[in-house]
Amino acid sequence: MSDLTGGGEMQDESSGIIKKFMFVNRRAPYGTVYALEALEVVLISAAFDQDISMVFLDDGVYELVKGQQTKAIDVKNFSPAYRALEGYDIEKLYVDADSLAARGLTEDNLLVPVEVLSAAQMAELMDQQDVVIGF
Amino acid sequence: MKLGILVNEGPYTHQASDTAYQFATAALEKGHRIYRVFFYHDGVNNATRLTEPPQDDRHIVNRWSKLAEQHGIDLVVCVAAALRRGIKDEILAKGFRISGLGQLVETGIQADRLVVFGD
Numbered sequence: 001m002s003d004l005t006g007g008g009e010m011q012d013e014s015s016g017i018i019k020k021f022m023f024v025n026r027r028a029p030y031g032t033v034y035a036l037e038a039l040e041v042v043l044i045s046a047a048f049d050q051d052i053s054m055v056f057l058d059d060g061v062y063e064l065v066k067g068q069q070t071k072a073i074d075v076k077n078f079s080p081a082y083r084a085l086e087g088y089d090i091e092k093l094y095v096d097a098d099s100l101a102a103r104g105l106t107e108d109n110l111l112v113p114v115e116v117l118s119a120a121q122m123a124e125l126m127d128q129q130d131v132v133i134g135f
Numbered sequence: 136m137k138l139g140i141l142v143n144e145g146p147y148t149h150q151a152s153d154t155a156y157q158f159a160t161a162a163l164e165k166g167h168r169i170y171r172v173f174f175y176h177d178g179v180n181n182a183t184r185l186t187e188p189p190q191d192d193r194h195i196v197n198r199w200s201k202l203a204e205q206h207g208i209d210l211v212v213c214v215a216a217a218l219r220r221g222i223k224d225e226i227l228a229k230g231f232r233i234s235g236l237g238q239l240v241e242t243g244i245q246a247d248r249l250v251v252f253g254d
Binding site: 015021 | 141175176215216235236237239240241243244245249251
């Protein structure tokens, strides 16, 4: 993970304030840089001891699909990083049920344990956040 | 209110930086404070002093610099995004500084609202 976070930035940045941060992933893992950037910000947020959740919807659900192979496009397969999130106490991963279904995917296709939510449940969860950043 | 602003798109191609600027000026006029403007992704292209738009066009970069000077606003450019795009200290416009993503997270923590501009 150190190559993702730039090493030295992982020190404790605690300010005493704990806010609910939600990172919304809506894009496929490759083709744009956004999925990778979201991981960067999530890991930095962990160093600030915040209440972090990650949401995967629309093509963002592809970020979590097992068996990613990127050799042919000469881009690093960063999907193992999602498995390492648990080690940074980032365990709130939410996936939109309709987005999964629309792509013929189920929870079994995903490489980490997630909570699958309906659109209404997702909206309620978003409403509870202090900071929402989309990728 | 103490506001944080996140700009995710470069100047001129996309409306985001213009709208963020207009939002910032409107908020300041209403008596709100801007805690920080953070430039991320292609948004780091808002920070180069090499920018030379045609004379009859708005100067997006200088406009940010001027706003920062007038109101003491912290303009922070994401270091990783900047270096990937050749944005370095030596070509930064006035008022901008390069720092890490931690500054974005800190803005989310410290500001009453973080307002995001870009797709």
